[in-house]
Amino acid sequence: MADQEFSLPLGDGSIAVSLPDCEVDVAVPPGGEAVDPRAAAEAALDDPHGPPLREVVDPEDEVCVVVTDVTRATPDEALVGAMLDRLPVSRDGVTVVLGLGLHRPMTDAEVESGLGAFADLAANHDPDAAVEVGSVDGVPVEVNPAVAEADAVLSTGMVEPHQYAGFSGGAKTVVVGAGGEPLIRHTHGPELLAEFGVRLGRVADNPFRAFLDRAGDVAGPEFCVNVTHGPAGILDAAAGEPRAVVRDLADTARGALSVEVAGGYDAVLAGVGAPKDANLYQASRAATYVILGASNPLRGDGRVVVPARLHEGAGDGRGERRFRDRLAAGESAAAVYEEMREGYEPGAQRAFVLARALRDHEVWITNSAHPALVEECLMHAAASPVEAIEPGSRVLVVPDALNTLLV
Template identity: 65%
Template sequence: MNLPLGEGTIDVSLPACEVTVAEPPGGESVAVRSAAENALDDPLGPALSERVDPDDDVAIVVTDITRKAPDDVLLDVLLERLSSRGVAREQVTVVIGLGLHRPMTDAEIETMLGPHAELAVNHDPESVVEVGTVDAGERDVPVEIGEPVAEADTVLSTGVVEPHQYAGFSGGAKTVVIGAGSESIIRYTHGPEMLANDGVRLGRVDGNPFRETLDAAGDLAGVDFSVNPTYGPAGVLGVRAGDGRRVVRELAAVARDALSVSVPSDREFDAVVCGVGAPKDANLYQATRGATYVALGDRDPLRDGGRLVVPAELPEGAGDGTGEQRFHRRLSEATDAETLYREMREGYEPGAQRAFVVARVLREYELHVTNSEAPDVVEACLMRAEDEVEDALEAGSEVLVVPDALNTLLVDGR
């Protein structure tokens, strides 16, 4: 079978194992541009023309290189609509929603945004404006947004509605609140109190306090209009535009239909092979999502003491951004997963939350990373490095292969 690795694939053969492959239905793909234009013609809520005035300064927050999003096409459609409303190109700033990831290079921005690259600036989490607070029980958490966004008259966002470990599904206000936000809101939303909440779960939107916090913060940030696609194995499955809450819910329903794979409640596996591929396998921080999406999703298919196997290139090692480096430091300085998990339950710096989630998984399962360019980094982070997928599996194992672990929802097949 072929599994993703970087921009290509690897051929994996497991004749000594009993193999089951989790292939979601996939749905039918749509043409991104026409789907985006149709979404703007039939928005969820007031039309874009009712949200923006000709003399407005407009900020459009887009995703960064860690997300697979057709931002060039979505941006092209948005700019055409803004122009037809009388908004000049010079009134538009495109803000790359980095969160705590590393800044994108000029070459990367040009590749991602094409002719619109000159409009783009990297978000600076140190240059933010407080726009209000969200209720966090005994305290209020400041919502701080990057200056180009906070000072704009109209705020638009792109992004992808895809399964997300904490938000249930990404998209909507998340692109702005996290991507163009500061450490304060990231520290709260990604802190141990939030992430230990039962409602914070992959694939869940309703009753998810993480998602609810993002939406409330998005109101404060003035997110006026979102344009999001959702993906499946076949490609882009749909695009919606308008109110962020409604966009996320409609596309989440589309994604669930296309991405869900039922696993019988009485079936367990010795190992799960979690395909990731580019752009998420550029570094260990992102690539570990493949394992945690499986182990901490709606239906954990592993037996006690099982193992997760993630083929990942890792050309950036652990990753170069602030969050990635904090992730690496926490894991590489830890003696064992259980101790690290207990320590991090007391708190940690923003960006380190992925180490907390990985430690939670490592308490129960082994995590093997194969085919990487950074085996020393893997081994230093409480995980095991192997040359090939086959090397990480024992003969006779019952193995579940999830070729696209980030876009597959394993659900209980009662």
């Protein structure tokens, strides 16, 4: 049993939590040792999976680099800088697209913070302006015009646990981040999400991941530089062919992030912190990662408690608005889930997955700026974790719930 006093992330800071009347265990993954992102990216570029960048890009090529958005803590300035140093084209021949998917546009300050010296090359993706470049299984593959028109498409990415793709990164940055609604509608629809193998932490034999990879064969990237991270920070980088990059870094991430847990907990206290606790759409991932992961540690009537700032409310993007609308209009989680099994708008999939989890377990959001919103969205609000956890409970604390694999 761990000390009943501990800290959890909240926004850019942390909160102290004391549960003296509870039996508390803490799930802390092994973590690994942090590396310098720029040095790791350079080493990966010098020893890529497949042909080196100089053989992928010709000197006369127009190059488009798709990078992650503010919802992922990817060191994009370091990754883009390492790539551009090795490109046989001038800076004038490079365009950077911010891979938003259906999330809100990044602000100028966020672009500057994320890309630094390369911020002037970047533009937000607009999914409504996406153009078709091919199809996979009859599903149109649409991408940002800059991606469609480029001679060479490159990307950055963060290989971290993902509810559907197993791990993010690879082709996902381009085909979802810089993609259009048809592909997002298909990949995030109820039929594909219900398929066996679509699960957190699984790459092999995962239909969701396989579809993204095939879409990447149509739209790009031809070459990517991705990183993975753990509690200590960035742990490793890999470069080259996207499938191999994801497999490589997923293996590193599993070793760094997996924790064996037993069942029977009354509550899981799940930490999120910035940037994911900015809105309810993102912060709710903590609950679904616990409940719908490889090993749900909760007993039948157990609950997940998530401290989250939610200074953006539900979120400002199209997908975030659809998420809120679906939950707020529902009479119950079971009713929302059954209705959405018939289909839903792209971006609303987070409501579908959350409703699936809420059928079995309560989710409490604490310390938020929008408690009424939380209640509106079929969850429970409390001022602090102490108010959300019954005295005498057996509690599992997961300080970094989005980067911990409970197995």
